[in-house]
Amino acid sequence: MVRTPYSDKNGIKKGTWTPEEDRKLLAYVTKYGHWNWRQLPKFADLARCGKSCRLRWKNYLKPGIKRGNYTQEEEETIVKLHAKFGNRWSKIASHLPGRSDNGIKNHWHACLKKHFQHNSVRNEKAVEPTQEKDVSLEINDPFHNNSPSTPQTRDASPSSQQTSVSDILCSTAESASDGNYLNMVQDVDQVANFLDIDMGLLSGDFYTTEFDVADFSYIPGELYARFVSEPECLSPVYDAQLWGL
DNA sequence: AAACTGAGCAACCGCTGGAAA
DNA sequence: TTTTCCAGCGGTTGCTCAGTT
Numbered sequence: 158m159v160r161t162p163y164s165d166k167n168g169i170k171k172g173t174w175t176p177e178e179d180r181k182l183l184a185y186v187t188k189y190g191h192w193n194w195r196q197l198p199k200f201a202d203l204a205r206c207g208k209s210c211r212l213r214w215k216n217y218l219k220p221g222i223k224r225g226n227y228t229q230e231e232e233e234t235i236v237k238l239h240a241k242f243g244n245r246w247s248k249i250a251s252h253l254p255g256r257s258d259n260g261i262k263n264h265w266h267a268c269l270k271k272h273f274q275h276n277s278v279r280n281e282k283a284v285e286p287t288q289e290k291d292v293s294l295e296i297n298d299p300f301h302n303n304s305p306s307t308p309q310t311r312d313a314s315p316s317s318q319q320t321s322v323s324d325i326l327c328s329t330a331e332s333a334s335d336g337n338y339l340n341m342v343q344d345v346d347q348v349a350n351f352l353d354i355d356m357g358l359l360s361g362d363f364y365t366t367e368f369d370v371a372d373f374s375y376i377p378g379e380l381y382a383r384f385v386s387e388p389e390c391l392s393p394v395y396d397a398q399l400w401g402l
Numbered sequence: 403a404a405a406c407t408g409a410g411c412a413a414c415c416g417c418t419g420g421a422a423a
Numbered sequence: 424t425t426t427t428c429c430a431g432c433g434g435t436t437g438c439t440c441a442g443t444t
Contacts, residue, residue, distance in 0.1 A: 161438075173412070173438090195429065211430075212413065224411090247432060259412080262433075267410050 170204040174213055178203055182210055183218050216257040223255040227264055235261060 162172035170178075185201035191214065194207035203210060216222070227235075231253060238249040246258035246265075253261065 171414075193429080207429085208415090208431095209413075215431095216412075244433065258432075263411050 164204070168204060169206050171209070174217075178205070179213070179218060182213060186214055186218070212259075216259045221255050222257060224260060227268075231256070232264075232268075235265060239265065 162170060162175070164170050174182075181201050181203055185197065189200070191197060191211070194211045197203075197207055198205045198210055201210070205213075217224075234253060235249060238252055242248045244262075246262045250256055250258040250261050
């Protein structure tokens with residue numbers, strides 16, 4: 158499941174990340190943000206290329222990232238969005254808080270593709286062989302070679318109704334009894350319900366906004382301070398065992 | 403018990419588009 | 424307008440592990 162670590166001819170390390178490297182990357186990005194991925198490894202004391210750091214952060218270290226165990230609801234969402242957007246995994250990921258595009262892509266190829274193909278075959282069998290194929294089936298079939306339909310965005314929200322992410326998160330964080338701020342961010346719909354907000358009225362940025370922990374504007378001061386001192390308390394996927402903590 | 407096979411997933415590679423010079 | 428640099432994306436690969444023969 159992991160690639161054997163090695164260094165290329167330029168001394169750039171490749172392969173699986175060590176806990177020590179994770180620690181360095183997390184510490185650096187938490188403190189300074191990712192102002193330039195290409196330069197970051199140099200300053201973070203990592204013998205990695207910027208791309209590798211970015212990927213590691215995005216798919217594994219970023220607070221709030223969920224791995225494994227997709228819920229039925231998530232799977233249904235993926236199937237629906239794939240029918241709509243095709244293989245635009247980042248677009249699909251933007252609708253599934255906490256899931257990375259890479260993870261969704263992997264899950265699709267590993268499980269859902271097969272499952273959906275199977276169902277597709279069953280659907281086709283259900284149609285009279287002599288009949289022409291139902292057009293509606295083609296539209297919903299992600300394996301049909303059509304280019305994806307025009308993506309519908311949530312952009313058409315009246316400006317008077319727009320609510321900033323930080324507004325929501327600050328309110329939510331204040332109300333959270335355990336102070337586990339970023340965990341709550343994972344389920345934006347839950348947050349919306351909590352605040353009695355219609356997600357359809359929010360600006361299109363809501364689902365696509367990256368919760369960059371280095372961007373202080375999203376995070377109330379005392380909570381940011383807590384993240385810096387205790388990052389594990391804010392990451393639901395924090396693997397204390399992996400890091401030997 | 404050993405060999406084989408396929409699933410699952412982390413990570414790499416190459417390409418593209420946007421921004422800056 | 425062109426060139427360069429960078430981030431991001433999607434496809435693919437490499438590796439481990441669990442199940443099967």
